Amino acid sequence: MPDPVLVWFRQDLRLSDQAALAAAMREGPVIPVYILDDAAPGEWKIGAAQRWWLHHSLESLAKDLEDRGSRLILRRGNSAEELERLAKETGACAVHALSHLEPWWRNAERAVARRLPLHLHDGALLLPPECLKTGGGTPYRIFTPFARAVMEHMPPAKPMPAPKRIDGPAKWPPSERLSGWGLLPAQPDWANGFAKEWTPGEAGAAKRLRDFDDEVSGYDPARNLPSCEGTSRLSPHLHFGEISPAEIWHRVSGKGEGAAVFLKELIWRDYAHVQIWVMPEYGSKNARGTFDNMPWRDLREAKGDFAAWKLGRTGYPIVDAGMRQLWATGWMHNRVRMIAASFLIKHLLIDWRHGARWFWDTLVDADYANNSVNWQWVAGSGVDANIFSRIMAPLVQSPKFEAADYIRQWVPELAQLDDKVIHDPDAYDARPRDYPAKRVGHRQGRERALAAYRHVKR
Template sequence: MKTDQAPILVWFRTDLRLADNPALTAAATATAQDGTPVIPVYIREEDGGDPWLPGGASRWWLHGSLERLGKALETLGSPLVLRSGDPATVLESLVEETGAQAVLCNRRAGPSAIARDRRVGKRLTARGVTVHPHNAALLYEPGTIRTKSDTPFRVFTPFWKALLSMPEPPRPTRAPSGLTPPAKPVSSESLKDWGLRPTAPDWAGGLRARWTPGEEAARERLAEFLDGPVAVYATERDRPDHDGTSTLSPHLAFGEIGPRQIWHAARHAAAQRHELASGAEAFLRELGWREFNHHMLREEPDLPDTPLDARFVHFPWRKDESALHAWQRGRTGYPIVDAGMRQLWRTGWMHNRVRMIVGSFLIKDLLIPWQEGEAWFWDTLVDADIANNAGNWQWVAGCGADAAPFFRVFNPILQGEKFDPEGDYVRRFVPELAKLPSRWIHKPWQAPDGVLREAGVRLDRDYPRPIVDHGAARDRALAAFGHIKTSGD
């Protein structure tokens, strides 16, 4: 076996796993064939004015994910190299240090990431270094699922039907059994010194109690979900008071598990157990929605900042810092909204149905721009994903692809009564209301004084009254949305 081959750099980004990692698999194949050394590297990118670098909750997760990836790569024989700075400059430096002649990576989503990757490719190519990008984050490459007139889909259902008509996604590959390390050790920064986890104050206690980052945890969670909850996913996924979702979204966001792994595992589970079929189909449809958002972002790079529907550029949004702060802290006076926002603050995650409710409340009850909600979610979600975040917020606002109609304004009382009928979700995250009877848990301001006293609830002291009247806010929103609809017709 030759040992004088020029090393390969494997640049990890949002693909922090060993299995079904096309860039790593290609490098491992070279190792197996002729002993080519492999140098795994992760670069903590400098700000450079990019608003879409990891937020606070994502940085907490990133620490744990890199820690586990580093241990796994060390077991394979080639430790993970950590560097900070501009990716092009860092990679050029590593090429100089190691004599590497190739960089393998997996593509990322987002306009700023794509622009950086192009710049990296141009600078490395000028040095005679080849760059090989792969697809690890999606079932299919963006641009491969299009309408019959060869245009991007703007409505999800036909996109989903077209996706289902495609050949099956490639089967996931196994993790490499070993990697050849470089002849000389490559210096690395210390993960601990990066300060990704908060210390003063340490606000991450709820995240630690709720989550275990890493590829192994992702694989275990998928197995647990397919072993039971997926059977009732179609009916239970809208119930925040039940454990009816996969909670795989943060693992997907960091690439600790890939969509092909999930797709084939769910298909296999449904084939083995017929009772899982409807739940697995509903689950994969949600994976399809993720795919839809990512394909759309590639076609519409301004999606995170600019409404897809140009009429919304001049929408009469309100600037209300007090109302925005109340929403962010879960003090709106609407229990289902406040429970969701407090779940987000405590655990870095929020149930999907509740995300729609709190999004509708911010945009339509408060008339605060959807970009404010998008930015808050980006900083506080452990599953922050630029395509999903932008696509879903625009969907709720009514200005994106396949958008919810402008007249869909979620009633937070009725939504709470329908999807949290006994109030268990609210009681978990809004404990000051825990002793209220289910009849009043979603509208405490309407409860009789005696009921409030018995439950130990003093409105405006223990829990706020609603910061807006939903009926009046709904009329205001419909008028504003109706105006731009009429003016655009």
């Protein structure tokens, strides 16, 4: 029997369209391994909501492997050290893995390659980042030309089916127990509503894609309406790699204008990853250096406002509905994410990095590339971003995107108000006693933000 081969799973928890697994199976018996490496990401250790998802996704992956005669080996610690230890225990001759662009994973890949033969494969994105260069030979930093360049390479290769059987080694190495990792919240179980919303794992991702396939024709404009299920809700499955972007592309492509709009969102995901490939510190550093001059409010001064935003108690119903949806489900409608982020940055004049950190801890789909690039897009500090002076007006956005029923669902104090009143109860002298007054008036917040922005323009 040939020497076994390690397959290093990370944010690619699937068996179908898994190039690393397919390549490893051609070499010899396969030992699938997942390492909980909290040290490598440093300050970007996966957040609490992601840990809930990870627990259930690993459970699902382990079962899928067992159904094919294999098993998932769990280890905790430094990725390079644990893979080297496993290689010595098992006689494994190489490691296969999908390539990831988060800075800590790139560092970990280099560390592994110094110890063991490491074979990296594409599959986390539609295209590897080095495929696309401008006429000057540099990576694209602006989305529109990037998207045009991507389309020249589409469709991606057809996805590979999951193997029916995976041969393992004659003797398996020991594995840690998933239950001992403490990924699930307890005392209290603040995630008790997550299971009603989500089914982590490859099977859950496949079902979500089938459901969306029936809805994609109406994606535009339904994606902007929080009161209806117009979005794909595939983002956490994509983040954890339970489904490949190629699989999604082939499933929905060619199904009308709604599908075309959705596929641009899939391209945006690639775009965001290219930006962190070029600028690994995108999550903590302004992409536009002039924003280093922005006079953000000191968080000690703004503590009450920041707490109110996190709890969904700002006095702006559309913002509060989004933040409470986040608490209850680990997810927020994309249009509302933009409104809530804009409110924190511009109305409350709080540094975008504080909001990004909160989303990192509370979103089940908290992706370093998407989270960082999207926050900097709203802040205006990104490479290709919204202009800071374009300030979203929550009281206009809410009726424009028909958010009345969404507010009723997540802000029960306002459920009895009619559609005309619910977006801004104060304007009709109809604010219930148990609902807070606005933390800041729209005009006051806007003028303060524009005054601060003048420091950036200097």
